[in-house]
Amino acid sequence: MLRQASRTLSIRASRPGMHEITDQAVQFVNGSGIQEGLLTLFCRHTSASLVIQENAAPAARRDLERYFERVAPENGPYEHDDEGPDDMPAHLRSALTATQLSIPVEDGKLVLGTWQGIFLFEHRRNTPQRRVALHLIGE
Amino acid sequence: MLRQASRTLSIRASRPGMHEITDQAVQFVNGSGIQEGLLTLFCRHTSASLVIQENAAPAARRDLERYFERVAPENGPYEHDDEGPDDMPAHLRSALTATQLSIPVEDGKLVLGTWQGIFLFEHRRNTPQRRVALHLIGE
Amino acid sequence: MLRQASRTLSIRASRPGMHEITDQAVQFVNGSGIQEGLLTLFCRHTSASLVIQENAAPAARRDLERYFERVAPENGPYEHDDEGPDDMPAHLRSALTATQLSIPVEDGKLVLGTWQGIFLFEHRRNTPQRRVALHLIGE
Numbered sequence: 001m002l003r004q005a006s007r008t009l010s011i012r013a014s015r016p017g018m019h020e021i022t023d024q025a026v027q028f029v030n031g032s033g034i035q036e037g038l039l040t041l042f043c044r045h046t047s048a049s050l051v052i053q054e055n056a057a058p059a060a061r062r063d064l065e066r067y068f069e070r071v072a073p074e075n076g077p078y079e080h081d082d083e084g085p086d087d088m089p090a091h092l093r094s095a096l097t098a099t100q101l102s103i104p105v106e107d108g109k110l111v112l113g114t115w116q117g118i119f120l121f122e123h124r125r126n127t128p129q130r131r132v133a134l135h136l137i138g139e
Numbered sequence: 140m141l142r143q144a145s146r147t148l149s150i151r152a153s154r155p156g157m158h159e160i161t162d163q164a165v166q167f168v169n170g171s172g173i174q175e176g177l178l179t180l181f182c183r184h185t186s187a188s189l190v191i192q193e194n195a196a197p198a199a200r201r202d203l204e205r206y207f208e209r210v211a212p213e214n215g216p217y218e219h220d221d222e223g224p225d226d227m228p229a230h231l232r233s234a235l236t237a238t239q240l241s242i243p244v245e246d247g248k249l250v251l252g253t254w255q256g257i258f259l260f261e262h263r264r265n266t267p268q269r270r271v272a273l274h275l276i277g278e
Numbered sequence: 279m280l281r282q283a284s285r286t287l288s289i290r291a292s293r294p295g296m297h298e299i300t301d302q303a304v305q306f307v308n309g310s311g312i313q314e315g316l317l318t319l320f321c322r323h324t325s326a327s328l329v330i331q332e333n334a335a336p337a338a339r340r341d342l343e344r345y346f347e348r349v350a351p352e353n354g355p356y357e358h359d360d361e362g363p364d365d366m367p368a369h370l371r372s373a374l375t376a377t378q379l380s381i382p383v384e385d386g387k388l389v390l391g392t393w394q395g396i397f398l399f400e401h402r403r404n405t406p407q408r409r410v411a412l413h414l415i416g417e
Binding site for chain 3: 181231274
């Protein structure tokens with residue numbers, strides 16, 4: 001019998017950059033008892049985002065963070081700067097990555113590849129509290 | 140009892156750039172009577188896309204539009220230019236943003252954050268009629 | 279009566295770049311007998327990704343491939359290079375495109391636009407075997 005479950009994660013990153021939230025997603029799936037289905041994560045912000053990336057090599061994570069600092073830099077010619085120099089680049093980095101991710105569940109497990117981790121990508125320096133909505137449908 | 144609803148939005152943007160379609164999505168969810176579920180928006184084009192962004196500051200929207208004009212410019216060294224100088228950049232800007240977005244529904248409402256709006260991002264200058272498929276599953 | 283179906287595609291690209299997998303997705307939907315629903319494709323790798331793009335003009339595909347070679351180049355100043363010069367750019371190109379795509383199904387067909395094709399975007403030169411998880415829910 002198909003059913004749904006939902007939860008909201010509250011996350012405060014310790015610094016700007018990528019923060020793994022795979023464990024929280026796995027715990028939510030485990031707690032639901034759903035064996036086959038689809039998990040959706042939705043970031044309720046426009047200056048933080050979601051990304052699935054390499055979870056083994058810290059150097060890969062650092063390169064990713066530096067790359068987005070280069071392609072959407074703080075010193076761009078931005079019109080919108082009321083909220084500080086890290087605000088507009090945060091919106092751009094969000095638009096270039098993902099606000100939402102859906103991951104199938106099989107045999108009670110997310111079908112993540114061996115090296116895939118789910119990350120909240122914090123783009124602001126003051127690292128406000130972030131909310132990520134989780135939705136699961138399946139049986 | 141879980142069920143589904145679907146609709147296709149037809150949108151003609153008045154100019155290239157971001158056009159908010161949050162109201163149309165909210166009306167579809169409200170009309171369905173579904174209280175808990177998952178809404179998916181799917182853009183049926185490769186030269187327009189979807190993005191969730193700041194809906195309050197028009198300057199942020201303009202900066203986003205200008206950013207994508209810079210990173211995927213019209214004067215790139217493109218092989219594919221049969222359909223005019225704005226065609227290939229349109230495909231690139233689509234690939235860099237999203238063709239599809241899924242948003243959980245809780246208590247009859249999309250779980251959008253306070254400042255999040257859903258936008259159709261029109262990348263062509265002739266702004267053809269665009270179709271966005273909506274799919275909702277829930278109860 | 280809503281139900282689910284799932285399958286894993288195994289794909290080995292003949293060369294780096296975009297490889298259309300629309301037919302495999304259509305065959306899965308057809309075989310399921312589901313007429314109305316939502317198909318999700320999930321790429322189980324961090325150095326390959328998914329993209330929906332123009333499926334008619336090979337020049338557009340080549341321009342897309344060259345664009346991502348330029349914006350996330352092999353000769354970037356990367357810290358992570360244990361796995362060769364094409365490894366870190368592969369992660370960056372994955373983060374800029376999509377790991378997951380969901381597409382509504384109506385009347386037994388994916389609601390793809392006329393020119394839309396689903397592509398696996400292979401970012402490595404040794405083109406390892408890739409797995410794309412398919413999940414379908416509907417009735």
